[in-house]
Amino acid sequence: MNDIQQLEQRIQELIALWDAAKDLNSHLELDKVFDHILQQMMHVIGAEAGTLWIVDAEGQELQAVSAFGPAAAEILDVTMPQGQGIVWKVLETGQAERIGDVSTHADWNGRIDRESGFHTSSLMTVPLIIKGQSLGSLQLLNKRDGEGFTEQDLRLAEALAHQSALALHNSQMYDELNRMLLSMIRTLATVLDARDPYTSGHSGRVANYSLWIAQKMGLPLNECEELYKAALLHDIGKIGIRDELLQKPGRLTQEEYSTIQQHTLIGAGILGNMEPRRAMEQAVATAKSHHERLDGSGYPEGLVGEAIPLFARIVSVADTFDAMTTVRSYSNGFTPQQGAAELVRCRGELFEAEVVDAMIAILEECDYDLSTYKTERRYQI
Numbered sequence: 001m002n003d004i005q006q007l008e009q010r011i012q013e014l015i016a017l018w019d020a021a022k023d024l025n026s027h028l029e030l031d032k033v034f035d036h037i038l039q040q041m042m043h044v045i046g047a048e049a050g051t052l053w054i055v056d057a058e059g060q061e062l063q064a065v066s067a068f069g070p071a072a073a074e075i076l077d078v079t080m081p082q083g084q085g086i087v088w089k090v091l092e093t094g095q096a097e098r099i100g101d102v103s104t105h106a107d108w109n110g111r112i113d114r115e116s117g118f119h120t121s122s123l124m125t126v127p128l129i130i131k132g133q134s135l136g137s138l139q140l141l142n143k144r145d146g147e148g149f150t151e152q153d154l155r156l157a158e159a160l161a162h163q164s165a166l167a168l169h170n171s172q173m174y175d176e177l178n179r180m181l182l183s184m185i186r187t188l189a190t191v192l193d194a195r196d197p198y199t200s201g202h203s204g205r206v207a208n209y210s211l212w213i214a215q216k217m218g219l220p221l222n223e224c225e226e227l228y229k230a231a232l233l234h235d236i237g238k239i240g241i242r243d244e245l246l247q248k249p250g251r252l253t254q255e256e257y258s259t260i261q262q263h264t265l266i267g268a269g270i271l272g273n274m275e276p277r278r279a280m281e282q283a284v285a286t287a288k289s290h291h292e293r294l295d296g297s298g299y300p301e302g303l304v305g306e307a308i309p310l311f312a313r314i315v316s317v318a319d320t321f322d323a324m325t326t327v328r329s330y331s332n333g334f335t336p337q338q339g340a341a342e343l344v345r346c347r348g349e350l351f352e353a354e355v356v357d358a359m360i361a362i363l364e365e366c367d368y369d370l371s372t373y374k375t376e377r378r379y380q381i
């Protein structure tokens with residue numbers, strides 16, 4: 001290979017690397033990042049199959065979180081106990097390994113080949129390490145042209161592994177932050193609900209119903225997640241309303257009623273002060289407008305129709321249904337069937353028709369027992 005050819009090859013490698021890195025950083029959801037990292041690596045290097053192994057939280061096992069190739073289904077979710085096989089060796093030493101013929105190699109553990117029926121001949125394994133933290137290792141099997149992986153393949157894989165480790169680290173941090181945020185929001189909602197025995201579990205149920213409605217309406221996953229959080233916090237402003245007023249049995253005076261109505265504005269005020277502001281916009285709008293009604297008869301602003309934010313239109317149906325069907329200081333509660341009939345009666349007038357239809361479809365699907373309802377779409381909550 002002459003100098004120009006070498007230079008051309010180097011440029012090709014850099015382009016592949018740049019492309020892969022650009023693509024890797026465009027995703028933050030962990031599952032997508034796993035698949036992306038592996039697919040990029042297989043594509044750039046040219047491998048028949050590949051597996052991405054990630055260390056579990058205790059550092060005891062490597063788990064196959066992504067696999068592509070003929071035996072992918074069998075390999076996915078397989079675990080490798082600490083110290084076993086090349087994937088662990090590479091991770092522990094931090095040194096990539098390239099093997100031309102695995103059958104003669106001392107560290108080769110043929111268990112997965114035997115279990116999956118796949119035949120591994122050549123192999124390349126690179127560690128995913130960032131800032132001294134071992135995240136996992138990435139294994140490529142059988143070079144596509146059949147001649148085994150080259151020294152250049154190894155160099156490229158190592159460079160790509162560095163980018164991958166960075167993307168992986170970012171998405172793991174994002175995942176952790178997201179879970180932490182969700183658990184804090186849940187705790188806040190639980191604390192709020194616990195103040196009043198009559199509303200115990202209210203925010204959680206409203207969040208579930210809102211999520212199910214949104215899924216039924218076909219909202220994208222990120223909006224479903226956003227709505228779930230906003231719904232958990234919809235009544236947060238009740239923190240600012242006195243207990244004896246919230247729990248007062250019987251009719252409220254006009255003055256008491258307008259004080260309770262303030263919880264929408266108080267909630268919007270509380271959430272509006274949280275950072276980052278942009279991330280809280282939907283939750284602010286939901287807390288403020290979940291008592292608005294389509295015909296303008298709601299509060300605090302008397303908004304009409306689509307002037308009411310979509311999340312608030314969804315939460316208002318979920319909230320009203322839960323309020324109607326649970327025992328309150330001021331009522332004994334409707335059956336789910338009676339609650340559904342009431343929503344239908346107000347369909348298109350107080351509540352958006354599409355939202356009511358989604359809620360009714362959900363109720364019919366679970367035979368009016370929402371505790372048994374199973375959503376069709378995966379969402380980790």
Ligand SMILES: [Fe+2]
Pocket residue numbers: 234235263290291
């Ligand atoms: Fe409310």
